[in-house]
Amino acid sequence: MSNETLRQELVELDKKYFIHPTSSLQDQQENGPGIIFDKAEGVYVTDVNGKKYLEGMASLWNVNIGYGRKEIAEAAKEQLEKCAYVSSFTGLSNEPAIRLAAKIAEITPGDLNGVFFTSGGSESNDSAYKFVRHYWKVKGKPEKTKIIARERAYHGVASGSTSATGIKSFHEFTTSLAPGFVHIDPDDPDAFRKAIEEEGADTIAAFLTEPIQGAGGVNFPKEGYLKEIRKICDEYDILFIADEVISGFGRTGKMFACEHYDIVPDVMIMAKGISSGYIQLGAVVLREHVHQDLIKYSKGVLMHGLTYSGHPTACAVGLKNIEIMENENMVENSKVMGDLLASKLKELQKETDIVGEVRHLGLVGAIELVKNQETGERFKEKLSVKVVAKARERGLILRNVVYWDKDTIVYSPPLCINEKEVNEFVDILKGAIFEVQTSL
Ligand code: PMP
Numbered sequence: 210m211s212n213e214t215l216r217q218e219l220v221e222l223d224k225k226y227f228i229h230p231t232s233s234l235q236d237q238q239e240n241g242p243g244i245i246f247d248k249a250e251g252v253y254v255t256d257v258n259g260k261k262y263l264e265g266m267a268s269l270w271n272v273n274i275g276y277g278r279k280e281i282a283e284a285a286k287e288q289l290e291k292c293a294y295v296s297s298f299t300g301l302s303n304e305p306a307i308r309l310a311a312k313i314a315e316i317t318p319g320d321l322n323g324v325f326f327t328s329g330g331s332e333s334n335d336s337a338y339k340f341v342r343h344y345w346k347v348k349g350k351p352e353k354t355k356i357i358a359r360e361r362a363y364h365g366v367a368s369g370s371t372s373a374t375g376i377k378s379f380h381e382f383t384t385s386l387a388p389g390f391v392h393i394d395p396d397d398p399d400a401f402r403k404a405i406e407e408e409g410a411d412t413i414a415a416f417l418t419e420p421i422q423g424a425g426g427v428n429f430p431k432e433g434y435l436k437e438i439r440k441i442c443d444e445y446d447i448l449f450i451a452d453e454v455i456s457g458f459g460r461t462g463k464m465f466a467c468e469h470y471d472i473v474p475d476v477m478i479m480a481k482g483i484s485s486g487y488i489q490l491g492a493v494v495l496r497e498h499v500h501q502d503l504i505k506y507s508k509g510v511l512m513h514g515l516t517y518s519g520h521p522t523a524c525a526v527g528l529k530n531i532e533i534m535e536n537e538n539m540v541e542n543s544k545v546m547g548d549l550l551a552s553k554l555k556e557l558q559k560e561t562d563i564v565g566e567v568r569h570l571g572l573v574g575a576i577e578l579v580k581n582q583e584t585g586e587r588f589k590e591k592l593s594v595k596v597v598a599k600a601r602e603r604g605l606i607l608r609n610v611v612y613w614d615k616d617t618i619v620y621s622p623p624l625c626i627n628e629k630e631v632n633e634f635v636d637i638l639k640g641a642i643f644e645v646q647t648s649l
Pocket of ligand 1: 269366
């Protein structure tokens with residue numbers, strides 16, 4: 210069967226049977242799937258026709274160590290053959306889960322030590338909310354239930370995490386959100402103080418934030434913001450939950466983004482880079498004081514657990530993933546290559562007429578497209594849609610954010626990217642931007 214015949218067959222099956230996540234149902238019927246991937250290696254992915262793309266998003270901000278690592282496949286195979294799966298309910302355990310929990314405690318900042326495993330970011334978020342509410346309940350403050358989250362936040366699509374998300378279109382998908390989530394202005398710590406005044410500290414379980422907002426457009430916190438939030442949490446006896454699903458595991462040039470801002474959250478949520486997408490895995494990590502209080506006050510069985518919490522094969526993959534990251538200094542590479550990439554992207558401000566602000570930390574960043582480079586005025590139509598489409602034609606996968614008034618290209622390539630690949634990234638993007646600029 211030729212590649213094209215295979216592709217045609219897959220397109221028809223895809224349209225009939227595969228309901229895609231976060232995709233347009235009509236677009237799928239009209240145009241078929243965007244790309245059907247076949248294989249992947251390093252920072253590149255290849256489709257069934259053999260066209261190769263540089264994955265500028267590391268897929269969904271998650272393939273941190275890069276694609277095609279045989280050691281991961283071997284670790285998974287070894288564990289699948291030895292003991293693919295066993296339960297961790299009712300105190301049962303297994304070595305990969307134990308060792309990965311200990312490793313996570315070692316690499317997370319401060320005394321974040323107690324690790325609860327999930328299969329991804331949404332489950333981690335919903336689990337974290339239940340943990341903090343349970344924590345206050347067993348500490349004799351059951352009315353402390355509300356979660357204060359930020360506008361523009363993305364936390365996932367489970368019942369709680371959709372409700373915690375601060376992007377309206379995700380709310381509009383459903384007709385009923387979970388109660389107990391309050392959204393505040395994302396930049397001003399005084400908005401948190403105001404919410405505390407209005408809601409009452411005795412009704413608030415936790416403040417929830419991504420240290421760097423990802424899906425909401427790669428928004429970095431204002432200077433001092435997170436430190437001030439940490440202070441307010443301490444002042445009012447409110448737990449601080451950091452959602453490091455995107456920003457964790459080297460993405461920002463440090464192992465966790467909280468380290469840049471010199472804060473230790475009471476609860477950290479992780480997924481994505483924990484396994485670099487080789488397998489479904491996530492975790493909620495509790496600081497020692499939270500864990501110890503739960504041990505002291507939470508009597509009987511902890512009535513929260515997922516079949517795949519502590520999945521041995523997933524945990525074996527997670528361990529190997531962190532080992533590769535450490536042995537190959539990928540966190541350092543994220544900083545060095547991230548700075549190089551951003552400095553080259555900033556040159557596009559001079560070379561083109563439509564590149565505005567470029568911001569980054571390590572290998573996560575954003576490029577604003579503007580009509581007026583001085584004032585930051587936007588075009589009416591969203592140019593980022595066109596630039597991302599042109600870049601894809603030229604072999605670079607990126608993503609755009611067009612919520613609110615944004616017209617933003619976001620990027621997040623694998624942490625193993627090298628200088629040659631950085632240059633290729635910039636060359637392709639530059640070509641795509643020029644093409645769109647000339648068409649205006
Ligand atoms: N939190 C953040 C910050 C995320 O970016 C995401 C996914 N993009 C999630 C949670 C949800 O993770 P998942 O898609 O694995 O459920």
